[in-house]
Amino acid sequence: MCIRDRATTTPSPAEPAVFPGRTWQRADEGDWSDLDAELRRDGSTCVAVVKDGRLVHDAYFNGGAERTGGRIYSITKSLTALLAGQQVDDGDLDLDAPAARQVERWRAAGTGAADVTVRSLLSMTSGRRWSEAADRQMIRATTDQTGFAVAAAQERPPGERWVYDNAAAQTLEDVLDDAAPGGDVVAMADDRLLGPLGMRDTAWGRDGAGNALTYSGATSTCLDLARVGHLMLNEGRWDGRQLVSSDLVRQITTPSSADNAAYGLLWWTNATGRVVEIRRQAGFAVDREPYEGRIAPNVPFDAFWALGYGNQYVAVVPSEGVVAVRLGARPASPDRVTFDGFTAGVLDALD
DSSP: OOOOGGGGSOOOOOOOOOOOSSSOOBOOOSOOHHHHHHHHHTTEEEEEEEETTEEEEEEEOTTOOTTOOEEOTTHHHHHHHHHHHHHHHHTSOOTTSBGGGTOGGGSSTTSSOTTOBHHHHHTTOSOBOOOHHHHHHHHHHOSOHHHHHHTSOBOSOTTSOOOOOHHHHHHHHHHHTTTSGGGOHHHHHIIIIIHHHTOTTOBOOBOTTSOBOSSSOOEEOHHHHHHHHHHHHTTTEETTEESSOHHHHHHHTSOOBTTBTTBSSSSEEOOSEEEOOOTTTTTOSSOOOOEEEOSOTTSOTTOEEEEETTTEEEEEEGGGTEEEEEEESOOSSTTSSOHHHHHHHHHHHHO
């Protein structure tokens, strides 16, 4: 991987005007042999790269196939952020209002949740009680995961600390279903996001009680997720329709807490500041200590990502007009297929 001059220059926005129909327009570009070999060794099942709206490369490994979906884990969170953004655009949701407006069980005296806003849930700063044991219990042993999440205690005031909290993200199901037709977030996602984007190989998961899973649980493909990245690259526009306002896209991809400059609203950013990674919750044994800098120093400042368990990514680099997706198994080391390494590898291959 080479260190690129453009990683330290001011990016200029790209304005891609090409959108896929049922399939992507193809325009082969780049030398992918080295990157594909690395991704294959690291357990990847697919990679897809789009530049200026055209598919310049896709490849499948280790049993992966073009239309074979796999679990995308916390990339689901980033899709949830888009659903929340649509409700804000509709006037049905206020990011800075108490989430108790939608979460009925938080309106009772003594819950401690009166000051929790929708934004604090999206930014991982809600102050809800979190532990690894509770996280595992919700994910592995709870039928009604929304009920479990909503019932968590309030540990500290919102905004005081950044904590990567699956239960806080699942609480957004209770927030979103308030405005969803019939109270069904899955139907809303199909109607307002997956359908308009043409994501025919994507399915939104439910828990055992029938609730939409807003922290994890979706299945998808590299080519479908590239559509999400292309929507974000175009600031919420999709082939003549504004599916999410450009203002919401900017908020989602802008750092939301000084505690973690690398996190926006359920999307990861490349801003400079204190960076907190989540290696253990991404499936690795040991966390990295927080550090000062950028999560991807060798790629442009304007890059941002959706991240799923095992270093699965939707990477978006607006200044390069590039979207890249990697899905598959967890690499053997957290230093493989990183934000920086994967994204810089794609940009190098395009050169």
